[in-house]
Amino acid sequence: MTPLNILYQDEYLVAVHKPSGLLVHRSALARGETEFLLQRLRDQLGQRVYPVHRLDRPTSGVMVLALSSEVAARLSDSFGERQVDKRYLAVVRGVAPAEARLDYPLREEDGIRPKADMLAMPSMTDIRCVDSVELPVQVDRYPKARYSLVEAKPLTGRRHQIRRHLSRRGYPVIGDAKHGKSVHNRFFAEQLGAPRLLLAASYLAFDHPLDNKRLELSCALDDTMTALFHHLGWAGHLPLDSVRTPPIATPPALQAL
Template sequence: MTAATPPLRVIYRDAQLIAVAKPPGMLVHRTALARGETRFVMQTLRDQIGQHVFPVHRLDRPTGGVLVFALDSQAAAALTQAFTDKLVTKRYLAVVRGWGPEALSVDVPLREEDGIRPKAEMPAQPALTHLRRLACVEIPVAIERYPQSRYALMEARPETGRRHQIRRHLARCGHPIINDAKHGKGIHNRYFRDHLGCPHLLLHAAELRLWHPYAERWLTLTAALDAAFAALLARFGWQAHTGSDSARFDPPSVAQAATATLAEPNPESP
Protein backbone atom coordinates (compact mmCIF):
# COMPACT_ATOMS: atom_id res chain seq x y z
CA MET A 1 0.00 0.00 0.00
CA THR A 2 1.49 3.34 -1.07
CA ALA A 3 0.75 6.86 0.04
CA ALA A 4 -1.00 7.41 -3.30
CA THR A 5 -3.31 4.49 -2.66
CA PRO A 6 -5.10 5.01 0.67
CA PRO A 7 -6.69 1.93 2.23
CA LEU A 8 -10.35 1.23 1.62
CA ARG A 9 -12.77 1.55 4.52
CA VAL A 10 -13.83 -1.95 5.56
CA ILE A 11 -17.47 -2.06 6.68
CA TYR A 12 -17.71 -5.77 7.49
CA ARG A 13 -15.65 -8.94 7.14
CA ASP A 14 -16.13 -12.61 7.98
CA ALA A 15 -14.80 -15.89 6.57
CA GLN A 16 -16.93 -15.69 3.42
CA LEU A 17 -17.28 -12.03 2.45
CA ILE A 18 -15.96 -8.54 2.90
CA ALA A 19 -17.80 -5.24 2.37
CA VAL A 20 -16.03 -1.94 1.74
CA ALA A 21 -16.96 1.67 1.08
CA LYS A 22 -16.07 2.23 -2.56
CA PRO A 23 -14.72 5.74 -3.24
CA PRO A 24 -16.50 7.61 -6.05
CA GLY A 25 -14.51 7.74 -9.28
CA MET A 26 -12.66 4.46 -8.67
CA LEU A 27 -13.11 1.52 -11.03
CA VAL A 28 -13.99 -1.80 -9.42
CA HIS A 29 -11.62 -3.78 -11.67
CA ARG A 30 -9.60 -3.46 -14.85
CA THR A 31 -11.69 -3.02 -17.99
CA ALA A 32 -11.38 -1.58 -21.45
CA LEU A 33 -12.50 1.71 -19.87
CA ALA A 34 -9.41 1.85 -17.65
CA ARG A 35 -7.34 4.03 -20.06
CA GLY A 36 -4.26 4.39 -17.93
CA GLU A 37 -5.93 4.03 -14.55
CA THR A 38 -3.68 2.55 -11.88
CA ARG A 39 -6.09 2.27 -8.92
CA PHE A 40 -8.82 -0.36 -8.80
CA VAL A 41 -10.95 -1.48 -5.87
CA MET A 42 -10.22 -5.19 -6.36
CA GLN A 43 -6.45 -4.76 -6.55
CA THR A 44 -6.35 -2.27 -3.68
CA LEU A 45 -8.45 -4.53 -1.45
CA ARG A 46 -6.44 -7.62 -2.37
CA ASP A 47 -3.22 -5.87 -1.39
CA GLN A 48 -4.81 -4.43 1.72
CA ILE A 49 -6.02 -7.75 3.20
CA GLY A 50 -3.43 -10.03 1.59
CA GLN A 51 -5.79 -12.36 -0.24
CA HIS A 52 -7.76 -12.59 -3.46
CA VAL A 53 -11.31 -11.23 -3.60
CA PHE A 54 -14.19 -12.14 -5.92
CA PRO A 55 -16.72 -9.56 -7.19
CA VAL A 56 -20.40 -10.51 -6.78
CA HIS A 57 -22.05 -7.26 -7.94
CA ARG A 58 -21.00 -3.90 -9.36
CA LEU A 59 -21.08 -0.17 -8.82
CA ASP A 60 -20.51 2.27 -11.65
CA ARG A 61 -17.20 4.10 -11.63
CA PRO A 62 -18.58 7.49 -10.45
CA THR A 63 -20.79 5.98 -7.72
CA GLY A 64 -19.50 5.48 -4.19
CA GLY A 65 -20.89 3.33 -1.39
CA VAL A 66 -21.37 -0.26 -0.23
CA LEU A 67 -19.55 -2.85 -2.34
CA VAL A 68 -19.39 -6.56 -1.43
CA PHE A 69 -16.78 -9.15 -2.42
CA ALA A 70 -16.57 -12.87 -1.69
CA LEU A 71 -13.39 -14.28 -0.17
CA ASP A 72 -13.38 -17.64 -1.97
CA SER A 73 -14.93 -19.17 -5.08
CA GLN A 74 -17.62 -21.13 -3.23
CA ALA A 75 -18.78 -18.03 -1.37
CA ALA A 76 -18.71 -16.13 -4.66
CA ALA A 77 -21.08 -18.66 -6.21
CA ALA A 78 -23.43 -18.55 -3.21
CA LEU A 79 -23.49 -14.75 -3.03
CA THR A 80 -23.91 -14.39 -6.78
CA GLN A 81 -26.91 -16.71 -6.51
CA ALA A 82 -28.35 -14.53 -3.73
CA PHE A 83 -28.14 -11.53 -6.06
CA THR A 84 -29.65 -13.55 -8.92
CA ASP A 85 -32.51 -14.68 -6.67
CA LYS A 86 -33.07 -11.04 -5.61
CA LEU A 87 -32.32 -11.79 -1.98
CA VAL A 88 -30.84 -8.30 -1.88
CA THR A 89 -32.27 -4.80 -1.46
CA LYS A 90 -30.40 -1.58 -2.21
CA ARG A 91 -30.90 2.02 -1.15
CA TYR A 92 -29.20 4.96 -2.85
CA LEU A 93 -29.00 8.68 -2.12
CA ALA A 94 -28.93 11.23 -4.93
CA VAL A 95 -28.92 15.03 -5.17
CA VAL A 96 -31.07 16.12 -8.10
CA ARG A 97 -32.05 19.30 -9.90
CA GLY A 98 -35.46 20.62 -8.85
CA TRP A 99 -37.72 19.38 -6.09
CA GLY A 100 -38.18 15.74 -6.94
CA PRO A 101 -41.46 13.89 -6.33
CA GLU A 102 -42.45 13.21 -2.73
CA ALA A 103 -42.90 9.55 -3.67
CA LEU A 104 -43.00 7.85 -7.03
CA SER A 105 -42.39 4.41 -8.55
CA VAL A 106 -40.90 4.64 -12.04
CA ASP A 107 -41.77 1.51 -14.03
CA VAL A 108 -40.16 2.24 -17.41
CA PRO A 109 -38.29 -0.42 -19.43
CA LEU A 110 -34.74 0.48 -20.44
CA ARG A 111 -32.43 -0.61 -23.23
CA GLU A 112 -29.00 -1.69 -22.08
CA GLU A 113 -26.30 0.92 -22.67
CA ASP A 114 -23.23 -1.11 -23.59
CA GLY A 115 -21.81 1.34 -26.13
CA ILE A 116 -21.08 -1.48 -28.58
CA ARG A 117 -24.26 -2.72 -30.23
CA PRO A 118 -26.74 -0.40 -31.96
CA LYS A 119 -29.69 0.47 -29.70
CA ALA A 120 -32.07 -1.09 -32.21
CA GLU A 121 -30.51 -4.49 -31.51
CA MET A 122 -31.08 -4.22 -27.75
CA PRO A 123 -34.68 -4.81 -26.62
CA ALA A 124 -35.89 -2.79 -23.65
CA GLN A 125 -35.82 -4.70 -20.35
CA PRO A 126 -38.17 -4.20 -17.37
CA ALA A 127 -36.86 -1.59 -14.93
CA LEU A 128 -38.49 -0.43 -11.69
CA THR A 129 -37.21 2.21 -9.26
CA HIS A 130 -38.97 3.49 -6.13
CA LEU A 131 -38.20 7.14 -5.37
CA ARG A 132 -38.79 9.24 -2.25
CA ARG A 133 -37.87 12.84 -1.51
CA LEU A 134 -35.97 13.17 1.76
CA ALA A 135 -35.21 16.91 1.76
CA CYS A 136 -35.23 19.95 -0.49
CA VAL A 137 -33.55 23.35 -0.64
CA GLU A 138 -33.86 26.61 -2.54
CA ILE A 139 -30.69 28.69 -2.88
CA PRO A 140 -30.60 32.41 -3.86
CA VAL A 141 -28.52 31.85 -6.97
CA ALA A 142 -29.74 32.43 -10.54
CA ILE A 143 -28.21 29.48 -12.34
CA GLU A 144 -30.81 29.50 -15.10
CA ARG A 145 -33.56 32.05 -15.76
CA TYR A 146 -35.00 32.03 -12.23
CA PRO A 147 -33.57 34.11 -9.35
CA GLN A 148 -33.47 30.99 -7.15
CA SER A 149 -32.40 27.41 -7.81
CA ARG A 150 -33.99 24.32 -6.31
CA TYR A 151 -32.48 20.94 -5.45
CA ALA A 152 -33.58 17.82 -3.60
CA LEU A 153 -32.10 14.85 -1.82
CA MET A 154 -33.76 11.71 -3.16
CA GLU A 155 -33.81 8.12 -1.95
CA ALA A 156 -33.86 5.52 -4.72
CA ARG A 157 -34.62 1.84 -4.23
CA PRO A 158 -34.16 -0.08 -7.50
CA GLU A 159 -35.89 -3.44 -7.86
CA THR A 160 -34.01 -4.23 -11.06
CA GLY A 161 -30.39 -3.65 -12.00
CA ARG A 162 -30.27 -2.07 -15.44
CA ARG A 163 -27.20 -0.07 -16.36
CA HIS A 164 -27.50 3.55 -15.14
CA GLN A 165 -31.09 2.77 -14.11
CA ILE A 166 -31.38 5.33 -11.31
CA ARG A 167 -29.77 8.07 -13.38
CA ARG A 168 -32.03 7.40 -16.35
CA HIS A 169 -35.24 7.10 -14.35
CA LEU A 170 -34.57 10.34 -12.44
CA ALA A 171 -33.72 12.15 -15.67
CA ARG A 172 -36.94 10.86 -17.20
CA CYS A 173 -38.81 12.47 -14.27
CA GLY A 174 -37.15 15.79 -15.08
CA HIS A 175 -34.84 15.63 -12.05
CA PRO A 176 -31.39 14.54 -13.27
CA ILE A 177 -28.66 13.78 -10.74
CA ILE A 178 -26.12 16.55 -10.26
CA ASN A 179 -22.87 15.90 -12.17
CA ASP A 180 -24.50 13.36 -14.46
CA ALA A 181 -22.73 14.47 -17.64
CA LYS A 182 -24.93 12.40 -19.94
CA HIS A 183 -28.41 12.97 -18.52
CA GLY A 184 -28.00 16.21 -16.55
CA LYS A 185 -27.52 19.88 -17.39
CA GLY A 186 -24.02 21.31 -17.65
CA ILE A 187 -24.74 24.68 -16.07
CA HIS A 188 -25.88 23.07 -12.81
CA ASN A 189 -23.06 20.53 -12.87
CA ARG A 190 -20.47 23.29 -13.28
CA TYR A 191 -21.94 25.30 -10.42
CA PHE A 192 -21.68 22.35 -8.03
CA ARG A 193 -18.12 21.62 -9.15
CA ASP A 194 -16.85 25.20 -9.15
CA HIS A 195 -18.73 26.73 -6.20
CA LEU A 196 -19.82 23.87 -3.94
CA GLY A 197 -16.78 21.58 -4.06
CA CYS A 198 -18.61 18.61 -5.59
CA PRO A 199 -16.63 17.28 -8.56
CA HIS A 200 -18.27 13.85 -8.86
CA LEU A 201 -21.68 12.32 -9.54
CA LEU A 202 -23.89 12.86 -6.49
CA LEU A 203 -25.14 9.28 -6.30
CA HIS A 204 -24.23 7.07 -3.34
CA ALA A 205 -24.98 3.41 -2.56
CA ALA A 206 -25.95 4.07 1.05
CA GLU A 207 -27.31 0.66 2.08
CA LEU A 208 -27.29 -2.94 0.91
CA ARG A 209 -29.29 -5.66 2.67
CA LEU A 210 -28.57 -9.24 1.66
CA TRP A 211 -29.35 -12.76 2.70
CA HIS A 212 -26.08 -14.19 4.06
CA PRO A 213 -26.10 -17.76 2.69
CA TYR A 214 -23.76 -19.08 5.40
CA ALA A 215 -25.06 -17.22 8.47
CA GLU A 216 -28.63 -17.73 7.15
CA ARG A 217 -29.60 -14.28 8.36
CA TRP A 218 -30.21 -10.91 6.78
CA LEU A 219 -27.14 -8.67 6.87
CA THR A 220 -27.60 -4.90 6.47
CA LEU A 221 -24.56 -2.88 5.41
CA THR A 222 -24.35 0.91 5.27
CA ALA A 223 -21.64 3.28 4.06
CA ALA A 224 -21.07 6.89 5.06
CA LEU A 225 -20.88 9.53 2.35
CA ASP A 226 -17.51 10.66 1.06
CA ALA A 227 -16.19 13.97 2.40
CA ALA A 228 -17.35 16.20 -0.48
CA PHE A 229 -20.85 14.71 -0.55
CA ALA A 230 -21.16 14.94 3.26
CA ALA A 231 -19.98 18.57 3.25
CA LEU A 232 -22.64 19.45 0.67
CA LEU A 233 -25.40 17.87 2.77
CA ALA A 234 -24.19 19.78 5.82
CA ARG A 235 -24.21 23.01 3.79
CA PHE A 236 -27.82 22.40 2.76
CA GLY A 237 -28.87 21.41 6.30
CA TRP A 238 -29.27 17.75 5.38
CA GLN A 239 -26.54 16.35 7.64
CA ALA A 240 -29.01 13.90 9.23
CA HIS A 241 -28.68 11.84 6.03
CA THR A 242 -24.88 11.54 5.84
CA GLY A 243 -24.99 8.04 7.36
CA SER A 244 -22.17 5.93 8.80
CA ASP A 245 -20.26 2.74 8.09
CA SER A 246 -22.13 -0.07 9.86
CA ALA A 247 -23.08 -3.74 9.66
CA ARG A 248 -25.82 -5.56 11.52
CA PHE A 249 -27.58 -8.92 11.35
CA ASP A 250 -31.29 -9.33 11.93
CA PRO A 251 -32.12 -11.01 15.26
CA PRO A 252 -32.20 -14.84 15.12
CA SER A 253 -35.99 -14.90 15.50
CA VAL A 254 -36.40 -12.76 12.37
CA ALA A 255 -33.83 -14.84 10.53
CA GLN A 256 -35.61 -18.08 11.41
CA ALA A 257 -38.90 -16.68 10.10
CA ALA A 258 -37.17 -15.58 6.90
CA THR A 259 -35.61 -19.01 6.48
CA ALA A 260 -39.01 -20.64 6.78
CA THR A 261 -40.45 -18.24 4.20
CA LEU A 262 -37.61 -18.91 1.78
CA ALA A 263 -38.10 -22.62 2.19
CA GLU A 264 -41.83 -22.57 1.49
CA PRO A 265 -42.71 -24.35 -1.76
CA ASN A 266 -44.11 -22.23 -4.57
CA PRO A 267 -47.80 -23.26 -4.98
CA GLU A 268 -47.53 -22.45 -8.69
CA SER A 269 -44.65 -24.86 -9.18
CA PRO A 270 -45.51 -28.13 -10.97
Protein backbone atom coordinates in the same frame (compact mmCIF):
# COMPACT_ATOMS: atom_id res chain seq x y z
CA MET B 1 -2.02 4.86 -0.71
CA THR B 2 -4.94 5.29 1.70
CA PRO B 3 -6.42 1.92 2.71
CA LEU B 4 -9.98 1.19 1.66
CA ASN B 5 -12.53 1.55 4.46
CA ILE B 6 -13.70 -1.96 5.39
CA LEU B 7 -17.27 -1.94 6.73
CA TYR B 8 -17.54 -5.66 7.46
CA GLN B 9 -15.40 -8.75 7.07
CA ASP B 10 -15.59 -12.43 7.99
CA GLU B 11 -13.98 -15.55 6.55
CA TYR B 12 -16.41 -15.61 3.62
CA LEU B 13 -16.95 -12.04 2.43
CA VAL B 14 -15.92 -8.42 2.85
CA ALA B 15 -17.83 -5.15 2.45
CA VAL B 16 -15.98 -1.94 1.64
CA HIS B 17 -16.67 1.71 0.88
CA LYS B 18 -15.85 2.14 -2.80
CA PRO B 19 -14.57 5.67 -3.46
CA SER B 20 -16.06 7.74 -6.26
CA GLY B 21 -13.91 7.60 -9.39
CA LEU B 22 -12.42 4.17 -8.68
CA LEU B 23 -13.04 1.41 -11.22
CA VAL B 24 -14.04 -1.94 -9.75
CA HIS B 25 -12.00 -3.99 -12.22
CA ARG B 26 -10.24 -3.77 -15.55
CA SER B 27 -12.44 -2.96 -18.51
CA ALA B 28 -12.05 -2.71 -22.26
CA LEU B 29 -13.79 0.67 -21.97
CA ALA B 30 -11.14 2.05 -19.60
CA ARG B 31 -7.85 1.22 -21.22
CA GLY B 32 -4.88 2.95 -19.69
CA GLU B 33 -6.26 2.91 -16.15
CA THR B 34 -3.92 1.49 -13.53
CA GLU B 35 -5.93 1.57 -10.30
CA PHE B 36 -8.82 -0.78 -9.53
CA LEU B 37 -10.81 -1.71 -6.44
CA LEU B 38 -10.12 -5.43 -6.83
CA GLN B 39 -6.36 -5.01 -6.91
CA ARG B 40 -6.29 -2.48 -4.06
CA LEU B 41 -8.44 -4.67 -1.82
CA ARG B 42 -6.49 -7.81 -2.73
CA ASP B 43 -3.24 -6.11 -1.76
CA GLN B 44 -4.77 -4.72 1.42
CA LEU B 45 -6.15 -8.08 2.59
CA GLY B 46 -3.39 -10.23 1.20
CA GLN B 47 -5.84 -12.55 -0.57
CA ARG B 48 -7.93 -12.72 -3.71
CA VAL B 49 -11.40 -11.16 -3.78
CA TYR B 50 -14.34 -11.81 -6.12
CA PRO B 51 -16.92 -9.20 -7.19
CA VAL B 52 -20.60 -10.17 -7.00
CA HIS B 53 -22.30 -6.92 -8.07
CA ARG B 54 -21.28 -3.63 -9.61
CA LEU B 55 -21.11 0.07 -8.89
CA ASP B 56 -20.49 2.61 -11.62
CA ARG B 57 -17.10 4.29 -11.53
CA PRO B 58 -18.38 7.70 -10.32
CA THR B 59 -20.72 6.17 -7.73
CA SER B 60 -19.42 5.73 -4.20
CA GLY B 61 -20.64 3.56 -1.36
CA VAL B 62 -21.01 0.08 0.03
CA MET B 63 -19.87 -2.84 -2.10
CA VAL B 64 -19.69 -6.53 -1.17
CA LEU B 65 -17.04 -8.94 -2.44
CA ALA B 66 -16.59 -12.64 -1.81
CA LEU B 67 -13.41 -14.26 -0.54
CA SER B 68 -13.85 -17.45 -2.58
CA SER B 69 -15.36 -18.40 -5.91
CA GLU B 70 -17.93 -20.64 -4.18
CA VAL B 71 -19.23 -17.82 -1.99
CA ALA B 72 -19.16 -15.49 -4.99
CA ALA B 73 -21.49 -17.85 -6.87
CA ARG B 74 -23.96 -17.93 -3.99
CA LEU B 75 -23.93 -14.16 -3.53
CA SER B 76 -24.25 -13.58 -7.27
CA ASP B 77 -27.39 -15.73 -7.25
CA SER B 78 -28.86 -13.59 -4.46
CA PHE B 79 -28.13 -10.38 -6.35
CA GLY B 80 -29.40 -11.84 -9.59
CA GLU B 81 -32.64 -13.03 -8.03
CA ARG B 82 -33.33 -9.62 -6.45
CA GLN B 83 -33.03 -10.89 -2.89
CA VAL B 84 -30.92 -7.88 -1.93
CA ASP B 85 -32.21 -4.55 -0.61
CA LYS B 86 -30.19 -1.70 -2.15
CA ARG B 87 -30.68 1.96 -1.32
CA TYR B 88 -28.91 4.97 -2.73
CA LEU B 89 -28.81 8.67 -1.87
CA ALA B 90 -28.81 11.13 -4.77
CA VAL B 91 -28.79 14.91 -5.04
CA VAL B 92 -31.04 15.89 -7.93
CA ARG B 93 -32.26 19.00 -9.69
CA GLY B 94 -35.78 20.17 -8.83
CA VAL B 95 -38.23 19.26 -6.07
CA ALA B 96 -38.80 15.52 -6.34
CA PRO B 97 -42.14 13.88 -5.48
CA ALA B 98 -42.66 12.59 -1.93
CA GLU B 99 -42.78 9.03 -3.29
CA ALA B 100 -42.93 7.54 -6.76
CA ARG B 101 -42.25 4.38 -8.70
CA LEU B 102 -40.30 4.98 -11.88
CA ASP B 103 -41.34 2.28 -14.30
CA TYR B 104 -39.60 3.01 -17.59
CA PRO B 105 -38.15 0.23 -19.77
CA LEU B 106 -34.43 0.68 -20.39
CA ARG B 107 -32.09 -0.75 -22.97
CA GLU B 108 -29.53 -3.03 -21.34
CA GLU B 109 -26.58 -0.98 -22.58
CA ASP B 110 -23.21 -2.69 -22.38
CA GLY B 111 -21.15 0.12 -23.87
CA ILE B 112 -20.09 -2.06 -26.78
CA ARG B 113 -23.06 -3.00 -28.96
CA PRO B 114 -25.11 -0.37 -30.84
CA LYS B 115 -28.24 0.65 -28.94
CA ALA B 116 -30.39 -0.47 -31.85
CA ASP B 117 -29.23 -4.05 -31.22
CA MET B 118 -30.47 -4.06 -27.64
CA LEU B 119 -34.07 -4.52 -26.54
CA ALA B 120 -35.72 -2.36 -23.91
CA MET B 121 -36.02 -4.31 -20.65
CA PRO B 122 -38.55 -3.80 -17.82
CA SER B 123 -36.98 -1.53 -15.20
CA MET B 124 -38.33 -0.17 -11.91
CA THR B 125 -36.95 2.18 -9.29
CA ASP B 126 -38.76 3.40 -6.17
CA ILE B 127 -37.82 6.91 -5.06
CA ARG B 128 -38.56 8.97 -1.97
CA CYS B 129 -37.83 12.66 -1.44
CA VAL B 130 -35.90 12.91 1.82
CA ASP B 131 -35.43 16.71 1.80
CA SER B 132 -35.22 19.68 -0.55
CA VAL B 133 -33.66 23.12 -0.63
CA GLU B 134 -34.17 26.38 -2.52
CA LEU B 135 -31.06 28.48 -3.13
CA PRO B 136 -31.37 32.24 -3.83
CA VAL B 137 -29.20 32.03 -6.95
CA GLN B 138 -29.96 31.91 -10.66
CA VAL B 139 -28.31 28.82 -12.06
CA ASP B 140 -30.53 28.22 -15.08
CA ARG B 141 -33.36 30.36 -16.38
CA TYR B 142 -35.13 30.68 -13.02
CA PRO B 143 -34.21 33.28 -10.34
CA LYS B 144 -33.88 30.56 -7.70
CA ALA B 145 -32.48 27.04 -7.84
CA ARG B 146 -34.18 24.03 -6.25
CA TYR B 147 -32.59 20.70 -5.43
CA SER B 148 -33.69 17.53 -3.64
CA LEU B 149 -32.14 14.73 -1.66
CA VAL B 150 -33.66 11.50 -2.95
CA GLU B 151 -33.48 7.96 -1.68
CA ALA B 152 -33.60 5.53 -4.60
CA LYS B 153 -34.29 1.82 -4.36
CA PRO B 154 -33.71 -0.05 -7.64
CA LEU B 155 -35.99 -3.06 -8.06
CA THR B 156 -34.20 -4.19 -11.21
CA GLY B 157 -30.54 -3.95 -12.18
CA ARG B 158 -30.10 -2.18 -15.50
CA ARG B 159 -26.95 -0.25 -16.38
CA HIS B 160 -27.08 3.32 -14.99
CA GLN B 161 -30.69 2.61 -13.99
CA ILE B 162 -31.08 5.18 -11.20
CA ARG B 163 -29.40 7.93 -13.22
CA ARG B 164 -31.45 7.20 -16.33
CA HIS B 165 -34.75 6.87 -14.49
CA LEU B 166 -34.33 10.09 -12.51
CA SER B 167 -33.26 11.99 -15.62
CA ARG B 168 -36.25 10.74 -17.58
CA ARG B 169 -38.60 11.81 -14.79
CA GLY B 170 -37.05 15.29 -14.87
CA TYR B 171 -34.80 15.08 -11.79
CA PRO B 172 -31.28 14.39 -13.11
CA VAL B 173 -28.57 13.56 -10.61
CA ILE B 174 -26.14 16.42 -10.08
CA GLY B 175 -22.73 15.65 -11.54
CA ASP B 176 -24.08 13.25 -14.16
CA ALA B 177 -22.27 14.32 -17.32
CA LYS B 178 -24.24 11.98 -19.57
CA HIS B 179 -27.82 12.24 -18.27
CA GLY B 180 -27.73 15.53 -16.36
CA LYS B 181 -27.49 19.22 -17.20
CA SER B 182 -24.08 20.84 -17.42
CA VAL B 183 -25.07 24.23 -15.97
CA HIS B 184 -26.13 22.62 -12.67
CA ASN B 185 -23.16 20.27 -12.63
CA ARG B 186 -20.85 23.25 -13.10
CA PHE B 187 -22.56 25.23 -10.33
CA PHE B 188 -22.05 22.43 -7.80
CA ALA B 189 -18.46 21.88 -8.90
CA GLU B 190 -17.39 25.53 -8.91
CA GLN B 191 -19.57 27.08 -6.19
CA LEU B 192 -20.32 24.20 -3.79
CA GLY B 193 -17.12 22.17 -3.95
CA ALA B 194 -18.85 19.07 -5.32
CA PRO B 195 -17.30 18.14 -8.69
CA ARG B 196 -18.42 14.48 -8.64
CA LEU B 197 -21.55 12.47 -9.39
CA LEU B 198 -23.72 12.96 -6.29
CA LEU B 199 -24.93 9.39 -6.05
CA ALA B 200 -23.91 7.02 -3.24
CA ALA B 201 -24.84 3.46 -2.33
CA SER B 202 -25.71 4.09 1.31
CA TYR B 203 -27.39 0.81 2.37
CA LEU B 204 -27.24 -2.86 1.46
CA ALA B 205 -29.05 -5.78 3.09
CA PHE B 206 -28.85 -9.45 2.16
CA ASP B 207 -28.83 -12.95 3.64
CA HIS B 208 -25.39 -14.24 4.48
CA PRO B 209 -24.58 -17.01 1.96
CA LEU B 210 -23.44 -19.49 4.64
CA ASP B 211 -25.65 -19.07 7.71
CA ASN B 212 -28.60 -17.14 6.18
CA LYS B 213 -28.13 -14.43 8.80
CA ARG B 214 -29.45 -11.10 7.51
CA LEU B 215 -26.72 -8.49 7.15
CA GLU B 216 -27.64 -4.81 7.01
CA LEU B 217 -24.77 -2.55 6.00
CA SER B 218 -24.92 1.24 6.16
CA CYS B 219 -22.18 3.34 4.60
CA ALA B 220 -21.20 6.91 5.47
CA LEU B 221 -20.77 9.42 2.66
CA ASP B 222 -17.38 10.65 1.53
CA ASP B 223 -15.94 14.02 2.52
CA THR B 224 -17.31 15.81 -0.56
CA MET B 225 -20.92 14.75 -0.05
CA THR B 226 -20.69 15.14 3.73
CA ALA B 227 -19.53 18.76 3.41
CA LEU B 228 -22.26 19.43 0.85
CA PHE B 229 -24.97 18.01 3.14
CA HIS B 230 -23.81 20.31 5.93
CA HIS B 231 -23.86 23.29 3.57
CA LEU B 232 -27.39 22.54 2.35
CA GLY B 233 -28.78 21.87 5.83
CA TRP B 234 -29.10 18.13 5.31
CA ALA B 235 -26.62 16.98 7.97
CA GLY B 236 -29.42 15.19 9.83
CA HIS B 237 -29.74 12.78 6.90
CA LEU B 238 -26.10 11.71 6.84
CA PRO B 239 -25.76 7.92 7.15
CA LEU B 240 -23.17 6.35 9.41
CA ASP B 241 -21.00 3.29 8.93
CA SER B 242 -22.83 0.47 10.68
CA VAL B 243 -23.50 -3.27 10.55
CA ARG B 244 -26.69 -4.84 11.88
CA THR B 245 -27.74 -8.46 12.09
CA PRO B 246 -31.43 -8.29 12.99
CA PRO B 247 -32.83 -11.38 14.74
CA ILE B 248 -34.82 -13.77 12.59
CA ALA B 249 -38.51 -13.35 13.32
CA THR B 250 -40.09 -16.33 15.09
CA PRO B 251 -43.32 -17.54 13.44
CA PRO B 252 -46.42 -16.93 15.64
CA ALA B 253 -47.06 -20.68 15.92
CA LEU B 254 -43.64 -21.20 17.51
CA GLN B 255 -43.98 -18.17 19.77
CA ALA B 256 -46.99 -19.79 21.41
CA LEU B 257 -45.04 -22.95 22.36
